[in-house]
Amino acid sequence: MSGSVENAQKFHDVAAFADLENGKIQSFSIEGQSLILVRDGETVHALEGKCPHKNAPMEQGAFCHTETGEGVVVCPWHKAVFDVADGRLREPVALDPLQYFPVIVREGRVKVSLKAAERETPQKLNGDEHVLILGAGAAGVTAAVTLRQEGFAGTITMVTEEKDLPYDRTALSKTVLLSDDASARAPVLREEDYYKTHDINVVHAKLRSFDPATKMAVLANDVELFGDHVLIATGSLPRHLGIPGEDLEGVFALHRERDAELIAAKVKDDQAVTIVGAGFVGLEVASLLRQRGVGVTIVTPSEIPLERHLGREIGLRLRQLHEDNGVAFVTDAHVVEIYGKGRAEGIKLSDGMRLPAAFILMGAGVVPAAETIEGLDRDSEGAIVVDQAMEAAPGVYAAGDVSALRYEGKTYRIEHWRHAQAQGRQAALSMLGQGGRLPVPWFWTQQFGKKIEVLGWGEAFDSVRLVGDIKGFHFLATYMQGDRPVALAGAGHAAELARAAVDFEGFLKADAQN
Incomplete structure (x- = not known):
């Protein structure tokens, strides 16, 4: 760094170069600013010390090199990936980059300026094009943010049938139900001002149909929307078991924020809830409800929860964790009916047993929300099959729960938040003619304060x-x-x-x- 730049900025003496272990992250605080130093050979990088997503301490994460040799730092909590040289976002969950700070090494001392460096503004691209995003969950919002970050200057329209701004759906089963009914809200992914400032038009309307051949969407209010590029990110819907009583009052499926609002408002701490299914969401909800004092019984055909995903020993430990916290399991029968007069009063099992319950939560998984989409290749569940560019047809992309990825000769449905974001980002880069790689799917579950992370294609x-x-x-x-x-x-x-x-x-x- 030149002497003129050094003289124009105030640099703080932070550490001896020899004290910085190569390849390690070390944390410092200067005048209240949390930052990390990363030594990569003879170069030292200074970055913001908190992840912009949830303020995770970056020093607890990792510094490593990608397959192509670029240095990156990785958030410890949710695995957002940032370029070590300039803090640029490489992979979600975060939607923003890390700040980075000028560094000089002189006479064996490392000095840092707290005036954050400015990134080069990306070149304006494709100003005459329109991107239409159908859905405003993890994939849809990430695609819109990525397009603007990478310089897309055309029009972006995002369609959502939900009444509120796009929100963090993972919070529904991990934290929201611990709140009382007045504060049972998931954090928004972006504040309303963001969409206005970045000229992203959010349309609150239900999708009636979409024709990939014409790239024309028709909304429930008869409005027609065309996109030069279209991303289908309509997500998923709760799976129905097709048993009597599923439509009774008091039967819930935790899938959207309004579901969490209803459950938080109606389920009282001294009541009993039966959860049908012991998947990740069912177990997370059981954990939250028990922490509120609600009685919980889980009905599942599997003796060991999540054995297919985590194996026998870890599955048994999770069951023990739940039982130690007062959750009861019924595993020797399956639900054949939800009974009640006007509202649910309990469930009937295949062995004839009847289990009374004030409320019933269905956790039987999800199916792709693709019923309004015409044509396109589908998998056995009805998900839209895409290639690694997330493309399903020329100019038509799909990402998130509605998609099935064809990867190395196999087709995968990855129904997890971070991978939906990664797919949305990949679709946006593909629209701009840029390459990219899809990371190995990562997700996490948190139950009774214990967190388990998983990496793999399932x-x-x-x-x-x-x-x-x-x-x-x-x-x-x-x-x-x-x-x-x-x-x-x-x-x-x-x-x-x-x-x-x-x-x-x-x-x-x-x-x-x-």
Whole structure:
């Protein structure tokens, strides 16, 4: 850095260069500004110390190199990835970059200016084009934000049938139900001013139909919308079991914010709730309701919850965690009827047993919300099949729960928040003619204060290599298909999983050698 720049800014002496361990993140605070220093060989980078998504401490994350050699830092909580050189966002969950600060190394001392460096404004692109986004969840909003960040200067229209601004759906089953009915709200992904400032037109209306051949959408109010590029990000809908009584009052499915509002308002702390299904959402809701004092019974055909995803030992530990906190499991029968006069009063099981309940929560999974979409290739569940550019047809893309990704000869549906965001970002880059890579899917679950993270494409496994303390929720698990590792799961190993989120294959190879 030139002497003139140094003289024009105030630089703070932070550390000795020799004290910075190569390849490690170290945290500092200067005049109340939290920042991290990262030494990469002979170069030192200074970045904002808190992730812009949820203020996670970046020093607990990881610094590593991508498959192509670029240095990145990874958020420990939700695995957002940032370029170490300038803080540029490389992968969600965050929607904003990290601030980065000028650094000079002189006479063995590392000095940092607290005046954040300014990034170069991207070149304006495709100003005469219109991008139409059908859906305003993780994939849709991330696509819109990415387009503006990468310089798209055309028109963006985003259609949502929900009444409110796009929000963080993960909060519904992880935190919102702990609130009282007055504050049962999920945080918005962007404030209203953002959409106005960045000229993103949010239309609140229901989609009636979309024709990929003409790229024309028709809304319920008869308005027609055309896009040069169209992203289908309509998400999913709760799966129905097709049993009597599903439409009774007092039967809920936690899928949208209004569902959380209803549950928080109607379910009282001294009542009993029956949850049908022991998937991730069902278990997370059980955890939240028990912490409020609500009695919870889970009905599931599987003796071990999440065994297909996490294996027998971790599944058993999760069941024990729930039972230790007062959750009851019924696993030797399935639900055949919800009974009640006018409103739900309980469930009837296949063995004839009747379980009374004040409320019933259906957690039988989701199906793609693609009934308004004409044509396009579908998988067995009705999801829209896309390639790695997220393209389903020329100029038509799909991302999130409504999509099924064709990857390395197989088709995957990844129904998780971060991957929906990654797909939305990939679709936006594809619209701009830019390349990109889809990261290995990562998701997390939090139950009774215990967090488990999972990396992988959901492939079947036949053995699990476990290292650490499952009982204390401090472990790493490698899932094997024969001799081939296909997934990772862990608790209490945020930094290791952050590295694996960037270079999955490299992490597995290094782990195998140790």
